[in-house]
Amino acid sequence: MMRDLFEKEVKKEERLFLSLCSQEDKQKVTQKIPMTFHDYLRITCIISNLRLFDYEVKIGERFPKYHEMKEEMLKRHEDILREYPDYYKDEDFDKKEQNWLLEFCSQMPDTCLQKKYAKKFGLKTQEKA
Incomplete structure (x- = not known):
């Protein structure tokens, strides 16, 4: 039941x-x-x-080797940040x-979508002259 809900949400997010x-x-x-x-x-x-969190989980399942590598990298970053808070x-x-x-x-074909998502991400975009 929960898996079905998850899969339904994944499909929507995907x-x-x-x-x-x-x-x-x-x-x-x-x-x-x-x-x-x-x-x-x-x-x-x-x-x-x-904020496509279910799809992000699915991508991790689809690419388990990379998911594991990312987890290891984030653990290393935590260790580094303890000693070197300005690392990032x-x-x-x-x-x-x-x-x-x-x-x-910028690769989105629709400029309205480009603006919408740039705003959502809090990006400062270059207006074309």
């Missing part, structure tokens, strides 16, 4: 993500072309910022995330 993402990302998440660990980090960052700031993690989100928005 449809939304696939309607917004690039053709290449669509092929990666559906396993038609290979995904790299970097792709996995970027895509899960976007999915998380879209100094390594420009925010800028990397902002760039991924901007890139995601």
Whole structure:
């Protein structure tokens, strides 16, 4: 019963993500072309910022090796942050995330959607002259 509800929500969230993402990302998440660990980090960052939490779980299940690698990376980051609280700031993690989100928005074919999601993500976009 709970699994059915989860799967129903996953399908809904997946449809939304696939309607917004690039053709290449669509092929990666559906396993038609290979995904790299970097792709996995970027895509899960976007999915998380879209608040598609059930779909994010499903992507982790679909790519268990990368999910495990990400968990290990986050544990290492926790250790680093204890000793070096400015680690994320100094390594420009925010800028990397902002760039991924901007890139995601800019590839959307509809400018209204681009603006809607840029606003949702709290991004400062460049207005085209």
